[in-house]
Amino acid sequence: MSTTTLELDVTDLARHIQSTGLRNRWYGICPTELIGDGPIGVVRLGERLVVWRDRDGQYHVQEDYCPHRAAPLSIAKHLGDRLACRYHGVEVDGSGTVVSVPGMPGCALEGRQALKTYPSIVLRDALFAWFGDELHPEPAPFVPSTRLTSEEYDAFLCYVEYGTPYQFMIENNLDPMHGSYLHADSHSMSEGDRAATFSVRGTDNGFVFEKDGQRDTNFDWSEWIDTSMQYIELEIPYPATGGPGGNFGIVSHMTPIDEYTTACFFWRNRKVSGWQRDVWRFLYKNRLEARHWAVLEQDREVAEVMQPVPPGVEHFYQHDLGVTRVRKLLRKEAEQQAGELTDARSARHQARQETAKVAPGSSPAG
Incomplete structure (x- = not known):
């Protein structure tokens, strides 16, 4: 395998990883409420998956192929603790x-662990799975936002799918200034200056992108966090009519379905307890949720008509520091993962070639 071939392979692999999602991360699969009494088929990170819940309430995420003849298990019969392929009953x-x-019965296929199974976990009404590459099959510790793990916060999951690359939706949430234009008629994003400058502040696991001199007025900041799970935190101030609990928080998490489609998880949260939590939950379901869906549909109108463009077509200015920074981070990580995988595959290829060589002094088999 030549150096040129390896360079082409690693470049193509890096592009694939960046467009379908960095590996070695936890990703949301779907809301648990979508998983009923039978298996369902989904695509995540370009991989076909079957998702099901067994009779003990445990969730499973697996390749959507029967180990026998690759018929989809998403149409299998649910037998309580197993799935039975409808094609041949395996x-x-x-x-x-x-x-x-x-x-x-008793054939060699029985007893074999022949189906790829993804480590999974449930949090705040969503099912997550670990997408490790061949060098990292074992999951890293699951490290989500404290807004999702702390009892001090109450949260509602809003799930939506967009016909746009996942990177576009990440960038959308790292672009506070679009709130003053695209969402200017929103009850919570109509205040503040329509012109601003921004700063980037590095953190241990990402960065904060924030307006200079304006806080708690509009969509004024967002934070990119990349641990074993990629997500964005932001806050939007609420008017008094929004009830108790201070600013309205959002934890955003994007899972690529494929190169051109994204599953988006938005946890709308507030730091409330006691009677204030009850009031917040009532107001959210009865008055606020519909307004939030309207904002998401405004994002859809723009995101689904945007297309990837060659370098040089976009002309950035200072408001785009968050966008350019996250693009650089995603590209660098994709290139690193591609390089490590290509090196490992090249080493295995070389080892196979060495093994296949005829030992000195022996003659080829005739």
């Missing part, structure tokens, strides 16, 4: 082990 459990081959 039964697979939550660990990916083939537990029964009814057409040939």
